[in-house]
Amino acid sequence: MDLAITLGTSNTVIMRRGHGIVLNQATTIAYTRDRKGKTRIVAVGDDAKRMIGKAAPEVILCNPVSNGRIVDLDAARLLMREFSKTIGTRRSALFTRISSLTQSELDMFKATAYGAYYHVEFVPATVAAAINAGYSPVDATSCLTVLITDDAVDINVLSFGAIVHGGTINQGVAMMTDTLSASIKKKHNIIISRKNAEDAMTECATLLLNDKTEFIIEGIEPETNIAREIILTGDDCREVLTPIYEKIVKGIKSVLAECSPDILSDIRHGNFLIGGSGAQLRGLPEFIIRELDINPEIIPVNAATLGAGKLLHNPALLKKIITAN
16 A cells, blocks of 8 residues: 545645655635536645635535545545646545444545546544554453544544444544634634634634633624634633533443443553544543543644554555454
8 A cells, every 4th residue: 555545624744655744734625617517627735725715606625524424526536636647646544434434425435536546445533643642452451542633533442453342423623613603703703714613623722720821813793794813812712612522521421331341441551542633632631531531642733654564564554344344
């Protein structure tokens, strides 16, 4: 296998064997169609994302992935082909995926992938992320991995490289960003752009009490169409995010309730990993300890892609994991 790929709702990350991460771009494509239905690609990735809200009326802007699932197959195939041209290889790719894909949803991913690569395999993102963090699928230690990504929240218990318990909450960081935008509109009567909402999440998102972090954000008053700035605080974000993370904790508790005492013992003794963009906000470890009485290890945003990249160098282990899942 040559490439490890995460095709996510907001970003696509590609790692090439022997080269590290070679692409990290927005999962966005801009294109036009003429009267005969012929498609012309205008831009892809970050260049396409910068066109949102500014493109000409005839330009179609599309994010073909939502909640970890392909929602526009044609656009997804076009985007993946353009990314493969950028990387310069079309031989083989290992894709990460959320654990709860149905067979028809997985078939959509396969159709997207085989449009750009000759040989494709899939690995659960939670398994790949755990491997990147040092989890060994060949020993008897179990592990709980939670990925809070733009797509969804994947909660999986791993044992001998296989997912033995788990569930998915189909609301990830992208939904959190939308919820923050809606809260700002309701509280301050301004409409903010998607980019401003994402920046606010990056700079201000917290679960800490009395977090006085401030972020100036600009929006438009809907009645007058006049621009206005507001100051968003950490406490504002915490009020929005706390109910969402309480739902995540509830999901984790539900998965833990299915586990045997031996598996629970492994998890409570240092085998609890949390990753993804939604795991990087301030106060999350304290929140988890308070709610679950377990100390989590926060792993990198791109842990799943990095773990899949490690599997590129170990075909025997990759085969074992694919067979187990």
